Structure formats: structure tokens, C-alpha cells
Amino acid sequence: MDSNNEVEPPKATILVDLGGVFVHPPEDYTLTTSESTVTLGRVLSSSIWMEYEMGKITEQECFTQVADLYGFQVKDLEAVVSDLRESLTYDQQMLSVFHAIKRRTTAVEIILVTNISEPEYRALRNRWDEDFWRTFDGVYASWMIGLRKPSLRFYRHVVRSTRSLPQRTFVIDDRPENVLAALSLGLRGTVNTDAGVVFRELLNFIEDPVKRGLTFLRQNAGKLHSTTQEGDSIEENYAQLLVLEALQDWSLVDLRRPPCLWNFFSGKPKYTSQTYPDDMDTTALALVAIDYKPEIAHQILDKMLGNVNEDGLAQVYFDKSRPRVDAIIALNVLVALHKYGRGYELPETLDWVHHILLNRAYIYGTRYYASPEWFLYYASRLLLHSKDPSLEEKLGALLRARLVERTGVDGDAFCLAMRLLACNSLGIRNHLDRERLASMQQEDGGWEPSAMYVFPTDKKTVGNRGTTTALAVKALQDAIKCDGEDPCHNCQSREQICEFQDSNDNASTSRRYAASFEERCQHMDNLCERLEGLAKTLSDCIATAQRSTSIQSSGAASISNSIPPARHEEQTALPHSDPVIDIPDIGEVPDRSPGFGLGAVSESSGNMQGHDTQTYPTPVDAVGHMVADSYGRLRYIGGATNKMMIEAVQNLSPGGASKPIRSIDKNNEISLPFFIQGQVWPELPYLPQPQDLARPPQYVSDLLVGIYFDQLHYTFPILYKPDFMRRYHLMNAGARTSAKRDTAVGRGFLSVFFAVCACASSLLPRAPGSSSLPGIEYYQKALLLHFASSGEVFLEQVQCLGLLALCSAGWNTLSQSWRFAGQAVRLAQDLGLHVSSLKGLSIDTPSPTEYVEAQVARCTWWSVFTLDCLMSICLGRPMATDEADCCCDLPFDISNEDLEHGIPPAPSINSHLSSTSSPMTGFLALTRLCRIAARVHRFYSSNRIRGRDSTLSDDWTHLLPTLDGFVRELDEWLQKLPNEIRFSANLTQSGPNLTMCVIVFILHSGTIMNLYRFVLPCLNLRYASPTNHIYGWIQTPCSPLLPNYNVPFVSPPHPLPNPCKPLCRMHQRRPQLHPGRRTDPRASPAVTLPGLLRAISHHIRYLAPQHDGGREITGLASGRKECIDVPG
Known part of the structure; x- marks a missing residue:
């Protein structure tokens, strides 16, 4: 330009x-x-x-x-x-x-x-x-x-x-x-x-207003004297030090640096004693406003630390005959100490400041400073100059709350400037006070002198136009955002370099000159020209499709034959399928809130894992593409109509019809209507930043992370442990070595970390009377960080919601867990995880990185799928996804550690016959069962079942082929169930296999009950014959699951398997218990664990004499309130 x-x-x-x-x-x-x-x-x-x-x-x-x-x-x-x-x-x-x-x-x-x-x-x-x-x-x-x-x-x-x-x-x-x-x-x-x-x-x-204010200050440089309300001039240093600290311009002030300590007055003292001692307040302000050599600064600080009273509070004067203490002066002393790393030497003063802030004791001012804004402004300076991360944890959130309380409160220009400076320092947007402060500017560019401090003996109030103007200029300057253009008018008018060139803040009134009508019209003209070409291309595509259809013998048959068959988990993806996701090397990914980078597009990443990282559409399947959103991350877009539009737009690019998609020049990139490139969502103003959320001490976080990966990880392996641990150690290393705790961790990973802590907290021993929601503080922090990522989509969001669903299920708040699981499924579909198998692996031997990419995508998808399935079945509610929409293979049967070390996964065929197993074996068995259970659940919830007339008794028989198909699938699953899972209850050492055994056993029994509960009341005794296939299945639904379960050993942490055997046999006799009773299947809720226990109680007299597990059922039923506590 x-x-x-x-x-x-x-x-x-x-x-x-x-x-x-x-x-x-x-x-x-x-x-x-x-x-x-x-x-x-x-x-x-x-x-x-x-x-x-x-x-x-x-x-x-x-x-x-x-x-x-x-x-x-x-x-x-x-x-x-x-x-x-x-x-x-x-x-x-x-x-x-x-x-x-x-x-x-x-x-x-x-x-x-x-x-x-x-x-x-x-x-x-x-x-x-x-x-x-x-x-x-x-x-x-x-x-x-x-x-x-x-x-x-x-x-x-x-x-x-x-x-x-x-x-x-x-x-x-x-x-x-x-x-x-x-x-x-x-x-x-x-x-x-x-x-x-x-x-x-x-x-x-x-x-x-900033430019006018600076002009006023330069015109009055060196003459910025303080005055009383009567107009009497006072020569003093404090006001000029405030100007120097705000603007860092020595030409505006008239200051003479003393050899050591500072005095408030630069001339003759007024309205006080003739001899005025050096004071801590002015000296502390000078140490902050002026860059001292460290050795000189520490000598001065030593003298200040020697001027502390018996309560450990900093005093006002370097004079033992004047033992006064002022809260704002003490706070100013703390600012100076923290700037030079010695704030820990006045713990009593810091504790006093914290209690003043906590109890709002500042509201009436102090002896020398009447405005409460002094305290809030100096507290923000304390956080600004401190290098101690624990101080931010102690005062940060509290100070933000107190500043928000003061927003909009009446005040003069000096009060508003200090309040706005404090808000700017802590990232609080205060548009109201900014407008009020700007409106107070006078014609000459300055602001009127406001009441700054008081001489208490003579009741004289002192103000300074220069100081008020300097703080107002600084406050407005920090609040102004660049307008996004190059050069930026706001910065250019102040002769400054743009500080926020990538800002997209809608609060700025002068942002985006392209919003003018002339540029809008020009944009519309360009768009219309492109649409003309698009319309022509669409017409050509339609004409081509019509010609090809006429050549076929039967149009309808040809269309049917052209639709590819549904793909299942055991099928291998085509070797030449285009990638659906591009996951860069985990160890090379910097965490910038988007975290793992699933489907992300980075200008500097180049060719990642051998896959292109284009931002133009990438075909996935017959009707799906991965399209770059406004953040540059790939998101799944499907549908035949969208496919035609994308292909038409691609053909509009130079040589688009003659070149393959991957060879499109990046400079001729085509914009698509799905997302507006460069337009991002504004951050939510009231949510905390990642650095504002206190993390647990490292010994606590180490404990929680260890518990999670030892006891929960392979139950729902939504995380990839090696990557998580690398980033976790990086986070801890950054917290130890960096002044700002957020330098080594982003919003995405931090939300996952807090979700992990929330899940693991539920497994810690609890004291009597403790909260029924252990880990709720970590749960809330993870949720806040998730909400702060509005408009974005990345892998950590899926993982965070999946973990929160798991945590909520652990608290037995199942409705909340169901909602989280559904949201996680939607985000995973947005990232294209549900069709991740279409990406395929290399034709030759895949690299270890490709295996890791595929495993992460598969584990993430099937984890949220199983969570959604379990919660939906338990509550009798619809699932968020249909298996028919998915094309994602099951994860490899290999641990994260082996995969990280480059060990290739073994083929999944006949894995149930393998002599070895991995921690993933149980999850794979659960996933296969969930797929069957999901189809049964959807079949039961369909309209043909939901809308059946309760007066019809025998018309259910036409559904027997469907039921028979489900029976065969369940039987096949049971036969292929690995022995490590099937016989885990008979082993002397408990482990994850026993946990998975309990889970799959309950789900298997519940699936059978869901499958037959609407036909059981309609069964007549003539169907209950040994030759009836259905009745035979009901008679022996789960007995092979635990064939040697009479062995009297069950691991103490897992009491459920004892009643499981008689529990699953409970419905063997159900058709004979009430052969004449009919119920409306539409009125029956889905099978849930509380409902199971109520049914056990109802039939306890019948079951106890006939089954060796009767006593166990009795104990479980009588103690159901201790076992289950489902909120309202």
C-alpha cells in the first residue's frame, strides 16, 4: 500500500x-x-x-x-x-x-x-x-x-x-x-x-480523545502542578510520578531524583508541618515508575522493610514519631516489593490487603485517599507487577468481582480513569465508564482536576489536571482496539504501531471501514459475477447428469446401483480414499487452545503425515467433504446438494475442471458459503481466562491423573495417554518456570485436564458428610473453559464433554450425562470422526504415526458413541446418532503405550481366540455390544412399536424375524466374548477386565429385556414350549456369560456380579408368572437399574426359593437406596 x-x-x-x-x-x-x-x-x-x-x-x-x-x-x-x-x-x-x-x-x-x-x-x-x-x-x-x-x-x-x-x-x-x-x-x-x-x-x-489529551499534556509539560479546591498551587512529586508511570514520558514532568528516599513535596510543604519527613508512599511509587538499578532499589527496599509496625504493616513516614498506617499506602509498598521479587517479606500486610478486598473495607476510602478507586487501582498494579502466580490465584478473581461491582458507579474523571485502568489491566470490558470518561474531556483536550487526596488536618482536597488527563489518556488508550485495517486509523492518529492487528472486537465504533456502502456494493458485484459462473456450472452438471441417465436402461435402477453399500466395522477402507482428518505429530503440536489439532489447518505445518493440509474442500465419501471453517479447521459437510455446490465452485477456479482437486493453487482458493473466512466469534466477556482458574497443587494433580489412567482410562479410552502426559508435564514445567501460568497450556487442554480431575475425584475416599458431588470444582472449571470456546470446534471439546458425561454418570445425574454425551457426539460428527475410516491407511505398511492418528479418531468416536448409547438406554431416550450414519472401524486391540513405542497392532480377526489380550479388549467387547443394543433400542423406539394398538394380542408375531436377527447377533457376540472378560470374576486378582465384565453383563441383560419386554405380556402358554425358538432364548439368555460363577469369590470393589446371575434369569419365568396379564407396551419405560431393582423386589418371593442367588437379590433389593440415588 x-x-x-x-x-x-x-x-x-x-x-x-x-x-x-x-x-x-x-x-x-x-x-x-x-x-x-x-x-x-x-x-x-x-x-x-x-x-x-x-x-x-x-x-x-x-x-x-x-x-x-x-x-x-x-x-x-x-x-x-x-x-x-x-x-x-x-x-x-x-x-x-x-x-x-x-x-x-x-x-x-x-x-x-x-x-x-x-x-x-x-x-x-x-x-x-x-x-x-x-x-x-x-x-x-x-x-x-x-x-x-x-x-x-x-x-x-x-x-x-x-x-x-x-x-x-x-x-x-x-x-x-x-x-x-x-x-x-x-x-x-x-x-x-x-x-x-x-x-x-x-x-x-x-x-x-487520546490525541487531544496528549496534545494538552505536551502544551503544559513541566507545569502540571497540583491545586487545592481554592486554586492554591502545591509543588509536589506524587502527582508527577503518577503521570510518569502512566505515560513513561519524562518530557511531561519536572522531577529531580533524590539520592535515596523520596518526599511528597518538591517545594515548600503546605497544610502540614514545616518539616515534612520522607514517606513510604512517594518512595514506593518512584520505585515502580522509575527504572532503578537493582542494587539501589534493594537498598531502598531494605529501609522500607525496616519501617514496619508491630502488626507487620508498612507505615506511612520514615519517622518514628509519626506512627501512621494507611491501607492504600501499604498496598503501594507491596507493589514496589513485588516488582523486585520481595513481596513475600510482608505477609501480614498482604493478608491485610486481602481481607480489605474481601470485606469491601475500602468503600469509604482512607485518611489520605477518599476514593475507593485508589485501592482497586493499586491492587490491579500489584497483580500487574507481581511475578508470583499464587498472588493471582489469591486476589485475581476477587479483584475482578469487586471491579465489576463498581462498574457504572458515579465518580469524577480521576475515579473513572483509575477504575478503567484497573479494568483494562484485568481484561474487563467497561464500555459504560469509558464513554462517560471520554465525554468529560474539555475543549482544550484536558480533563478537569478531580479530588485526588486530602490533607486531613486542614481538610484541603488536592487535584491535578495533568494527572487526571494522563490517567484518562492511558485508560482510553488501553481500551481502544485497532480497527483491523492496515494502516489502522486509531493507531496512526496517535503515531503508534498497531498492537492488535488481528483484533475483531465488535465494541470498537470505528472498526472495519469495509462496512461502508461503497465496499458492500463492490463486494456484491464481485459475488454476482461469481454466482453467474456458478449457475452456468450447475446447469452443465445437471445437463450431464440427465444425459448419463438417459443412456442407462433404467434410471431408477441405475441410481440405486450407484449408491455404495453400507460399510461396517470389519470392512477395510479403500486405499485411495481421501483423508477425512489430518492429525499432526502429537509431540510437535503447540497447544494454542485448539489443542490436538484434529483437522486443523496451519500455514506453517506443511505436509503433515503425508496428507495435504489444504483449506479448500476435501472429498470424504460419495456425498461428503471436509471444508475449512472460519478458523481454518476442517469440518464435515455432507449431502448431495452440497457436493454439487462444492464441485461447481471448485470448477470455477483457474483450471479447476482440468486439474485434480489436490493440485488447486492455494492462491486461487475458493471461498464457500458454509463459513466466512477470517470471521471468528467474539469471546464471551464474563467468562474467566485460562490463567484465572487455579489448578490444584502438583501433588494433588499427579494423584488424580494417576488414578484416572489406572482405573478409568481403558473403560472409556477417549484420551491418548502418551499425548496427554506430555502436555501435562509441559503444563507443570511452564507453571514452575514461567511468570504467567498460562504460557505452557491452552484452553482446550486445560478443560480436558480439569475434566480428568473431576472424574478421578469420584474415586477418592470420602469422609462422612462430605459433598455428594466430589470434584464439582474441577467439573465447573472444565465447563467454563468449554463455554469459552464458542464458535470453535476441536478435538479437546469432544474429549472434555465425554469426560464430563462420564463424571456426571458417576454422580448418578444421568440426564446431565445424557446431554453431555449427545453434545460430544455432535461435535465428533462436526469433526468428521464418524466417517474417519474413509481416510484409510497407507497401501504399504502404515507408519506408527498413521496408526496413532487412526487410533485417536476411532477411540474418541466409539467412546462418545458408547456413552451416548448407555445413557440413552438407561433413560429410555433417543440417541444422538444412528449407527447407519457411521463409517468408523473399531479401535486397534493394543494399549496406548505399545502403540506409542511403534508396535504395530495385530489383526482384529478372531481376537476372541487370541491367547493374549490388551487393556483395550474389554472396551472393544463393550463397543460391539453397544452397537447391537443401540439397534435394539432404536427398534423399540420406532413408530411401528411405539404406535401399536394395545388391543391387538397376536400381531407381534410378524416381528419375530427381526427379533430373531437380534438374537443371533447377541449370540454371536456372546460366543466371541474373550475369555479374559467372560471368566474375569473367577480370577483371584481384580482388574479392568472385571469392571468391563460387570458393565457388559448388565448391558447384555438389559438389552435382552428391552428386546422382549413388549411381547412378554402377549405370550400365551402355547408359545412357551421347548420347541419355540424365542422361548428357548428367553430360558437361557445369559448363562454362558459366567459359566463358573458359583465359585465363591468376588473382588470386594465389585459386588454386582453376585446378584447378576439370578438377576438375568429373573425374566426366564416372567411369561409364566402372569400369563393372563396384558400391558400397553407404549406405557412401559426403558429398562433402568432402579426399575430392575423394583422388579426384583416385586418377584422376590418367587425367585428366592428357586435360585441360589435369592439371598443376594434380597440384599441388593433391600439396599437399593444405598446402591442407587437418582436425583428427582
Whole structure:
């Protein structure tokens, strides 16, 4: 871009009213009626006059109707109006305000907007000189457009016609209802009609307050003296040190550095003793504002630490005869100590400061500082200069809460500046106080002196225009965001380098000049040109499809034959399938909140794992593509219509029809309508940042992480342990070596870490009376970090939600777990994990990295699938996915550690006959069973079952083939169940296999009950014969699962298998228990564990004498409240 071609600032538009601003008609005009008098104002407020002002009726019609309405003579009204037309003049002083505005800048348009009829407007136009009318760049009168204020359509018409931005439009009107209507549309405005106030507000609107403030400071450099409320000047150092700290500009202040300690006064002391001692407050401020050599600074700090009272609190003066303590001065001393790494030497003072902040003791100020903002501002300085991460944990969240409480509270300019500086330092957006502070700027660019501190003996309040202006400039400067253009107008006007070139903050009023109508029109023109080509390409595609269809013998048959068959878990993906996801080497991925980088696109990553990392669409299957979103991450888009659109857009690229997709030039990248490149979601303003969330001490986190991977990991292996541990150690190393704890960890991984801690906390021993939700604090932090990633999609979100679902299930809050599992499934589908097998592995021997990529995708998908399946079956609710939509192979039967060491996974064929097993064996068995259980659950929830007429008794028999198919699948699963799982209850050592045995056994029994519960009441005794296949299955549903279960040993932590055998046999006798009873299958809820226990209790007398497990059932049923506690 040409450096001489400066970017013009956004045009400002001023809409000014005529009546009440330029014209002040007399209020003593009255019209005499037969009974009383009517004021002219009442006549002008009538609906008839409003119609007249909009040009809907003529002057004569208006006068006649108004006279009839109020009962006066038409000629009287004509005389009054004629007199006003001849006598009204405009306000010369107000007009000079707008002349001055025009002289100061050319980037402003002044528009006259008024409610006036055409005859009155013509009369004024002819009488008033051109000096008045030349001031305005346009006139919008009500009679011209047929609308009048305060109609919203009036303001929309004006803004549209003038091509103005609402946030850069200012309204001046004497009527509040008119200003309110304008403000509701995003305009700014005032009801003040005083010429001086209007001029000041317009200056603050059209000009940069920071630039004007700096100009004022430079014009008064070296003369920024403090004054009392009576105007008496005081020569002192403290106010100038505040200016120096805020702006770091020595040319603005007149300071002489003493050899060691500082004194408040730089000249003769006033309003105190003739001899004024050096003080801790000024000395501490100087240590922070000025860069001292370390050896000198520590000498001064040693003297300050020697000036502490018996309570361990820093005193005010270096004078033993003045033993005073002030909270704000003590806090300022802490700031200096923490800047040089010695804050730990005043623990009593820090504890006092913490209690002041906690109990809001600062609210009434102190002896020397009357405003509570002093304390909050100095507390923010303490966090800013401290290198101690524990201090952020102790004060950070509390200080943010206290600042939010003060937002919007009345205060002078100095108070607002300190409050805004504190908010900026802690990342709190305070738009309200920023606008109020900017509006207080005076015409010369400075701010009025505000009450800073007090001389308590003589009750003198001291202020300083320079200090107030410096802090206000700094506060507004830090709050302003760049507008996103190059060069940025906001930064260029202040002669600074852009600090936020990639910012996309919608709060900035001058952001994105491309929002102007001219650029929008140009964008629309370009879009229309591209759409023309797109339409032609679509037409060609349709014509080609029609020609190819006509060649086929049967159109319908050809379409059916062209649809590929459904793929199942055992099928191998095509070797030439395009990749659905690209997972970079885990050890090389920097954590920048998106975390693992599943499907991510990085400019610097190059060719990852041999797969392209293009941002243009990548075909996945016959109707699916991976498309880059606005963050550059790949997301799955399916559907035949979308496929046609993507192919058409790709053909529009240069050589698109002749080149393969992978050879498309990155410079000719095609934008797609699914996502707007570069447009990202704004961060939620009230959620904490990752560094604001305190992590547990390392010994606690080590314990929790160890428990999770020892006891929970392979039950639902949603994480890849080697990658998690690498990033976990990196997080701990960053916390030990870095001043900011968030440098080594991002939002995505941190949410997973807190979710792991929440899951593991449930396994820790609990003291009596402790919370029923162990780990709730980690659960909440993980949830906050997940919510903070709105608009983004990455792998850690899936993992976090899956772990939170597992944690919620552990608390027995099953509805919450069901919701989390469903959300995790949706995010996994967004990333394309449900079709990850279409990516395929290399034709030759796949690399270890490819195995890791495939294993991560498969484990993540099937973990959330099984969680969703279990929760849906337990609650009798729909699942979030259908297995028919999935094309994802089961994970490899190999541990994370072996896979990380490069050991290739063994073939999965006949894994149940293998002599060795891995920790993944149980999860694979559970996943296979979940797939069958999900189909049974969906079959039962289908309309043909849900809508059956309860009066029909025998029509269920036509469903027997379907039921028989499910029976064969369950039988096949049972036969292939690995022995390590099947016989785990008979082993002397418990482990993950026993846990999986319990889980799959309960799910297997529940699946059988779900399969037959709607036909059991309809079974007659004639079906209960040894030759009936269905009845035979019911008689022996699960007995092979635990063939040697009579061995009297069960691991103590797993008491469920003892009652499991009689529990699953409970429904063997159910058709014979109540052969004549019928129930409506639509009224039966899904099988849940509490329902199972209630059924056991109901049939306990029948079951106990006939089964050796009767006593176990009795104990389980009687103790069900201890076993299960499902909230409301």
C-alpha cells in the first residue's frame, strides 16, 4: 500500500434539529376560543398538525380542521403563523458551533433534520441568509419524506440516504423521545442544547480523545502542578510520578531524583508541618515508575522493610514519631516489593490487603485517599507487577468481582480513569465508564482536576489536571482496539504501531471501514459475477447428469446401483480414499487452545503425515467433504446438494475442471458459503481466562491423573495417554518456570485436564458428610473453559464433554450425562470422526504415526458413541446418532503405550481366540455390544412399536424375524466374548477386565429385556414350549456369560456380579408368572437399574426359593437406596 495514501477516518454524521436547537419560538402565543384559550404548543402537538407536517394535507385543510377541533377562528391561527414566519430567527451562537466543527475537520457531514411543513420551510428558506443554509450538507424535512420524528423509519431513511454508519452518527435534539428513538437504532446523541456543551460533546465525538489529551499534556509539560479546591498551587512529586508511570514520558514532568528516599513535596510543604519527613508512599511509587538499578532499589527496599509496625504493616513516614498506617499506602509498598521479587517479606500486610478486598473495607476510602478507586487501582498494579502466580490465584478473581461491582458507579474523571485502568489491566470490558470518561474531556483536550487526596488536618482536597488527563489518556488508550485495517486509523492518529492487528472486537465504533456502502456494493458485484459462473456450472452438471441417465436402461435402477453399500466395522477402507482428518505429530503440536489439532489447518505445518493440509474442500465419501471453517479447521459437510455446490465452485477456479482437486493453487482458493473466512466469534466477556482458574497443587494433580489412567482410562479410552502426559508435564514445567501460568497450556487442554480431575475425584475416599458431588470444582472449571470456546470446534471439546458425561454418570445425574454425551457426539460428527475410516491407511505398511492418528479418531468416536448409547438406554431416550450414519472401524486391540513405542497392532480377526489380550479388549467387547443394543433400542423406539394398538394380542408375531436377527447377533457376540472378560470374576486378582465384565453383563441383560419386554405380556402358554425358538432364548439368555460363577469369590470393589446371575434369569419365568396379564407396551419405560431393582423386589418371593442367588437379590433389593440415588 502506498504510504502517501493515508486511510481516511470513518465519516462522522451530525443530525441536528431546527426547532429547539436553532429556533426558540415564543411560548406565550394563545388562541381564544368561545370558552377559554388554547396555547400554540397544544395546536402544534395535535395529530392534524402532524399530518400537515408530513405533507398529507394542505395548509388550508389543516387550519380549518384544527380550528374546528379547538373552537377558534381560522383567521386567528393564520395571523399567529404569519407572525412567526416573519419574526423567527436562528441562534447565531449555535450556528458558530457548527462552523467551528467544519473548520476543525472535513470528515464530517452536518444534516438538518426537522419536523416542519412545506409552507413554513419555504418561508424560512427565503428569509434566512445563505450563511445558515451553507452550514448543512443536506436537509431532511418531514414534508419531504412523508415521515416525522420520532419515527424509526425517519432515522433509518436518513441514515440510509446519507450512507452513514449508525455508530458514527450523532443526534442533537431538544426532545427526549426523538433522541431515544435514534439511540435505539445505534446512533449516539444528546438532548442538551447549550452551545458550549454541544461544542464539547461534538469534539469528543468527532476527534480522537487520546490525541487531544496528549496534545494538552505536551502544551503544559513541566507545569502540571497540583491545586487545592481554592486554586492554591502545591509543588509536589506524587502527582508527577503518577503521570510518569502512566505515560513513561519524562518530557511531561519536572522531577529531580533524590539520592535515596523520596518526599511528597518538591517545594515548600503546605497544610502540614514545616518539616515534612520522607514517606513510604512517594518512595514506593518512584520505585515502580522509575527504572532503578537493582542494587539501589534493594537498598531502598531494605529501609522500607525496616519501617514496619508491630502488626507487620508498612507505615506511612520514615519517622518514628509519626506512627501512621494507611491501607492504600501499604498496598503501594507491596507493589514496589513485588516488582523486585520481595513481596513475600510482608505477609501480614498482604493478608491485610486481602481481607480489605474481601470485606469491601475500602468503600469509604482512607485518611489520605477518599476514593475507593485508589485501592482497586493499586491492587490491579500489584497483580500487574507481581511475578508470583499464587498472588493471582489469591486476589485475581476477587479483584475482578469487586471491579465489576463498581462498574457504572458515579465518580469524577480521576475515579473513572483509575477504575478503567484497573479494568483494562484485568481484561474487563467497561464500555459504560469509558464513554462517560471520554465525554468529560474539555475543549482544550484536558480533563478537569478531580479530588485526588486530602490533607486531613486542614481538610484541603488536592487535584491535578495533568494527572487526571494522563490517567484518562492511558485508560482510553488501553481500551481502544485497532480497527483491523492496515494502516489502522486509531493507531496512526496517535503515531503508534498497531498492537492488535488481528483484533475483531465488535465494541470498537470505528472498526472495519469495509462496512461502508461503497465496499458492500463492490463486494456484491464481485459475488454476482461469481454466482453467474456458478449457475452456468450447475446447469452443465445437471445437463450431464440427465444425459448419463438417459443412456442407462433404467434410471431408477441405475441410481440405486450407484449408491455404495453400507460399510461396517470389519470392512477395510479403500486405499485411495481421501483423508477425512489430518492429525499432526502429537509431540510437535503447540497447544494454542485448539489443542490436538484434529483437522486443523496451519500455514506453517506443511505436509503433515503425508496428507495435504489444504483449506479448500476435501472429498470424504460419495456425498461428503471436509471444508475449512472460519478458523481454518476442517469440518464435515455432507449431502448431495452440497457436493454439487462444492464441485461447481471448485470448477470455477483457474483450471479447476482440468486439474485434480489436490493440485488447486492455494492462491486461487475458493471461498464457500458454509463459513466466512477470517470471521471468528467474539469471546464471551464474563467468562474467566485460562490463567484465572487455579489448578490444584502438583501433588494433588499427579494423584488424580494417576488414578484416572489406572482405573478409568481403558473403560472409556477417549484420551491418548502418551499425548496427554506430555502436555501435562509441559503444563507443570511452564507453571514452575514461567511468570504467567498460562504460557505452557491452552484452553482446550486445560478443560480436558480439569475434566480428568473431576472424574478421578469420584474415586477418592470420602469422609462422612462430605459433598455428594466430589470434584464439582474441577467439573465447573472444565465447563467454563468449554463455554469459552464458542464458535470453535476441536478435538479437546469432544474429549472434555465425554469426560464430563462420564463424571456426571458417576454422580448418578444421568440426564446431565445424557446431554453431555449427545453434545460430544455432535461435535465428533462436526469433526468428521464418524466417517474417519474413509481416510484409510497407507497401501504399504502404515507408519506408527498413521496408526496413532487412526487410533485417536476411532477411540474418541466409539467412546462418545458408547456413552451416548448407555445413557440413552438407561433413560429410555433417543440417541444422538444412528449407527447407519457411521463409517468408523473399531479401535486397534493394543494399549496406548505399545502403540506409542511403534508396535504395530495385530489383526482384529478372531481376537476372541487370541491367547493374549490388551487393556483395550474389554472396551472393544463393550463397543460391539453397544452397537447391537443401540439397534435394539432404536427398534423399540420406532413408530411401528411405539404406535401399536394395545388391543391387538397376536400381531407381534410378524416381528419375530427381526427379533430373531437380534438374537443371533447377541449370540454371536456372546460366543466371541474373550475369555479374559467372560471368566474375569473367577480370577483371584481384580482388574479392568472385571469392571468391563460387570458393565457388559448388565448391558447384555438389559438389552435382552428391552428386546422382549413388549411381547412378554402377549405370550400365551402355547408359545412357551421347548420347541419355540424365542422361548428357548428367553430360558437361557445369559448363562454362558459366567459359566463358573458359583465359585465363591468376588473382588470386594465389585459386588454386582453376585446378584447378576439370578438377576438375568429373573425374566426366564416372567411369561409364566402372569400369563393372563396384558400391558400397553407404549406405557412401559426403558429398562433402568432402579426399575430392575423394583422388579426384583416385586418377584422376590418367587425367585428366592428357586435360585441360589435369592439371598443376594434380597440384599441388593433391600439396599437399593444405598446402591442407587437418582436425583428427582
